[in-house]
Amino acid sequence: MTDSSNPTKPSRRAFLSGAAATGAALAASSAAAQSPDPLITEVQPWASGLGDGVDAAPYGLPIRHEADVIRRNVEWLTADTISSINFTPIHALDGTITPQGCAFERHHSGAIDMTKGDYRLMINGLVDRPLIFTFADLERFPRENHVYFCECAANTGMEWAGAQLNGAQFTHGMIHNMEYTGVPLRTLLNEAGLSGDVAGKWVYVEGHDASSNGRSIPLEKALDDCLVAFSANGEALRKEHGYPVRLVVPGWEGNMWVKWLRRVEVMDGPVESREETSKYTDTLADGTSRKWTWVMDAKSIITSPSPQMPIKHGPGPMVISGLAWSGHGAITRVDVSKDGGKTWQTARLAKPGEKMALTRFYLDTEWDGGDMLLQSRAIDETGYVQPTKAQLREIRGENSIYHNNCIQTWHVMPTGEAENVEVS
Amino acid sequence: MSKFPKLLTATAALTLAAAPAFADTFGLGRVALPEEITAWDLDVSPDGTGLPVGSGNVMDGDDLFQENCAVCHGVFAEGSGNWPELAGGVGTLADDDPVKTVGSYWPHLSTAWDYVNRSMPFGNAQSLNPDEVYAIVAYMLYSNDLVDDDFTLSNENFLDVAMPNADGFIVDDREATEYPIWRAEPCMENCKDTVEITMRARVLDVTPETDTPAAQTETVTAAAAEAPPRRQPRHRPRRRSRRSIPRWWPRARRSSRNAPPAIRSAKAPRTAPARISTASLAGSSAASRISVIPRGSTPCATKDVSGTKPAWPNSSPRRRPISRATRCPFPV
Numbered sequence: 001m002t003d004s005s006n007p008t009k010p011s012r013r014a015f016l017s018g019a020a021a022t023g024a025a026l027a028a029s030s031a032a033a034q035s036p037d038p039l040i041t042e043v044q045p046w047a048s049g050l051g052d053g054v055d056a057a058p059y060g061l062p063i064r065h066e067a068d069v070i071r072r073n074v075e076w077l078t079a080d081t082i083s084s085i086n087f088t089p090i091h092a093l094d095g096t097i098t099p100q101g102c103a104f105e106r107h108h109s110g111a112i113d114m115t116k117g118d119y120r121l122m123i124n125g126l127v128d129r130p131l132i133f134t135f136a137d138l139e140r141f142p143r144e145n146h147v148y149f150c151e152c153a154a155n156t157g158m159e160w161a162g163a164q165l166n167g168a169q170f171t172h173g174m175i176h177n178m179e180y181t182g183v184p185l186r187t188l189l190n191e192a193g194l195s196g197d198v199a200g201k202w203v204y205v206e207g208h209d210a211s212s213n214g215r216s217i218p219l220e221k222a223l224d225d226c227l228v229a230f231s232a233n234g235e236a237l238r239k240e241h242g243y244p245v246r247l248v249v250p251g252w253e254g255n256m257w258v259k260w261l262r263r264v265e266v267m268d269g270p271v272e273s274r275e276e277t278s279k280y281t282d283t284l285a286d287g288t289s290r291k292w293t294w295v296m297d298a299k300s301i302i303t304s305p306s307p308q309m310p311i312k313h314g315p316g317p318m319v320i321s322g323l324a325w326s327g328h329g330a331i332t333r334v335d336v337s338k339d340g341g342k343t344w345q346t347a348r349l350a351k352p353g354e355k356m357a358l359t360r361f362y363l364d365t366e367w368d369g370g371d372m373l374l375q376s377r378a379i380d381e382t383g384y385v386q387p388t389k390a391q392l393r394e395i396r397g398e399n400s401i402y403h404n405n406c407i408q409t410w411h412v413m414p415t416g417e418a419e420n421v422e423v424s
Numbered sequence: 425m426s427k428f429p430k431l432l433t434a435t436a437a438l439t440l441a442a443a444p445a446f447a448d449t450f451g452l453g454r455v456a457l458p459e460e461i462t463a464w465d466l467d468v469s470p471d472g473t474g475l476p477v478g479s480g481n482v483m484d485g486d487d488l489f490q491e492n493c494a495v496c497h498g499v500f501a502e503g504s505g506n507w508p509e510l511a512g513g514v515g516t517l518a519d520d521d522p523v524k525t526v527g528s529y530w531p532h533l534s535t536a537w538d539y540v541n542r543s544m545p546f547g548n549a550q551s552l553n554p555d556e557v558y559a560i561v562a563y564m565l566y567s568n569d570l571v572d573d574d575f576t577l578s579n580e581n582f583l584d585v586a587m588p589n590a591d592g593f594i595v596d597d598r599e600a601t602e603y604p605i606w607r608a609e610p611c612m613e614n615c616k617d618t619v620e621i622t623m624r625a626r627v628l629d630v631t632p633e634t635d636t637p638a639a640q641t642e643t644v645t646a647a648a649a650e651a652p653p654r655r656q657p658r659h660r661p662r663r664r665s666r667r668s669i670p671r672w673w674p675r676a677r678r679s680s681r682n683a684p685p686a687i688r689s690a691k692a693p694r695t696a697p698a699r700i701s702t703a704s705l706a707g708s709s710a711a712s713r714i715s716v717i718p719r720g721s722t723p724c725a726t727k728d729v730s731g732t733k734p735a736w737p738n739s740s741p742r743r744r745p746i747s748r749a750t751r752c753p754f755p756v
Contacts, residue, residue: 074632079496079506083546109546122456122464130456137452163623166631191449204467210549212542214467263464271467272532274539278524281593287518289529293596307625335610340619344612373619383607395602399522411621420625424618 128193285397480559527568
């Protein structure tokens with residue numbers, strides 16, 4: 001316990017006194033064994049024989065017992081899997097970093113296979129010198145590391161009109177959180193030379209793939225924190241996340257994080273491309289639509305227990321766990337309700353919230369074996385409190401598709417199983 | 425740009441202040457050649473900037489559309505199955521189920537030209553020449569009743585076409601309409617008198633099966649490891665024999681919208697829910713799978729937390745997702 005003085009961790013004493021308070025329940029559930037456990041009394045094969053040698057898997061996948069912790073898609077959502085989406089198994093993950101191999105994918109024309117050697121990035125438009133960079137060029141600029149969440153604007157979009165999909169993976173799984181390594185877009189724009197006023201200018205960013213997914217981003221944002229990233233979680237980006245290079249647009253909707261980034265054009269207005277007019281615009285009840293709704297507002301979700309993560313133990317100590325995030329900055333607090341929003345308790349943040357990154361929260365609590373209507377609500381550094389579905393609907397109606405950051409309810413039943421419900 | 429969130433403006437000011445440091449460059453990269461810029465800089469802006477010289481008429485557009493697009497988007501651009509519909513829907517944007525198409529929703533014609541030019545046909549993008557794109561866009565306008573059948577679209581008359589929903593957009597106003605309300609200290613206790621479950625996902629029964637029975641896991645994994653990498657289905661449009669529909673088929677006989685295939689039954693079967701004890705759950709090796717509850721069980725039989733009558737089935741508007749679920753709610 002050499003790090004027990006670390007102020008960011010709950011103190012050991014607090015933990016112990018918490019344990020003492022629940023001592024009765026602990027004693028109650030520490031039932032005496034009827035017979036000795038053969039897993040202990042008998043010599044098991046793994047305690048006698050040999051396991052795999054090194055290189056059994058030169059690049060390892062999770063052990064087979066975790067084979068159901070995978071991305072999943074909802075077939076009826078899209079016509080095919082090429083222009084489609086799948087979902088991160090957030091219900092089964094802990095901590096905050098999403099392994100690349102199970103981080104959700106969204107393609108508009110499939111994940112393309114491109115080499116670093118074939119990669120080119122063009123900076124053109126209102127710059128002093130239009131430039132072409134190779135991948136090797138990018139690696140020669142000073143680089144930075146940042147952890148950011150990437151959330152599809154349509155995450156939770158299927159829930160606007162009511163509880164529909166039964167699982168945190170499906171309701172909230174269009175999100176991942178990785179540590180990116182890359183070059184600030186500002187560095188590359190500076191290399192091409194920006195002259196004149198920044199205000200009122202835009203960059204249009206587009207990808208190499210056939211969808212030519214393109215988005216207009218205010219130059220202010222491009223110069224602020226956008227990253228031209230080539231690594232995630234310490235290794236090269238995966239093909240499905242834009243290998244070899246993607247754009248990272250912290251706190252803003254995932255569609256802007258253009259994969260296979262091929263061109264950045266400085267312009268004096270937005271292109272109003274298909275992805276920023278036909279899609280990623282939010283239709284209100286009166287039929288008018290909001291455009292340029294880039295920031296992802298504060299949001300949270302209880303990942304366990306949840307429909308895919310029933311409680312498998314009896315009454316007694318349990319951990320309610322979840323994720324919170326905000327495109328406006330750091331998460332400062334997460335509250336949890338067990339009674340559908342009548343009363344709230346403040347959960348423990350595993351670490352202080354980081355800007356535009358996932359924050360893990362835990363509520364170390366007791367389950368009495370009864371029904372619970374679990375909810376979580378995130379609060380970010382701007383004081384923004386995650387709204388209820390009713391509050392969102394009051395302002396936006398039910399046809400927005402995007403930016404549904406409502407409080408989610410899971411009905412946990414005495415059996416331990418949980419269901420996606422809506423409450424009054 | 426005054427509409428930007430304050431946060432952004434603040435950071436921008438910081439960035440601007442730091443601008444002198446930008447003067448230094450690394451001398452990396454090389455200057456882009458004009459031919460290279462021409463090859464990639466294809467985007468078209470609402471004011472027509474970026475449009476090449478050219479033209480195409482509705483008739484030619486019809487031929488090209490049937491050849492290259494109809495297999496997915498329907499003969500009259502009305503959509504097919506789950507593939508996007510490109511025509512119809514004017515006047516539906518405030519409805520329960522708005523139909524958003526090039527005609528009913530898109531504010532700028534430039535977007536249609538630009539998107540078709542760079543991204544369609546799906547699986548064979550960038551295969552059309554400018555005149556062909558003008559013709560196809562003219563046909564899409566015609567399919568949306570926005571032009572007559574003798575219309576020719578060109579770079580010259582491009583901006584004359586009025587898009588029905590041109591004024592239908594406002595810039596993000598959350599800063600004014602939402603944040604002030606939701607930046608208040610939240611309630612912690614006695615926040616509401618009663619809590620009632622008003623809707624359950626299980627009733628819809630649209631969640632994919634995610635069972636991975638432990639017994640099968642091993643075989644599944646082994647098979648997956650051995651299976652050759654899945655070939656990506658090709659998306660070259662399958663050539664269909666041109667349908668023998670008269671070129672100017674009367675509008676009334678054109679199907680306006682394909683009825684979406686019913687994917688799930690709308691009614692929850694009324695079978696009694698199976699009781700599953702915590703003990704059997706804990707002992708189940710497949711306990712982490714989703715369908716612990718037999719699909720289609722009637723959730724009303726489950727005890728409600730608040731002790732009030734379960735709200736399902738009811739006549740509340742919350743029932744709408746049932747019809748929703750049979751449509752494609754994900755915005756491809």
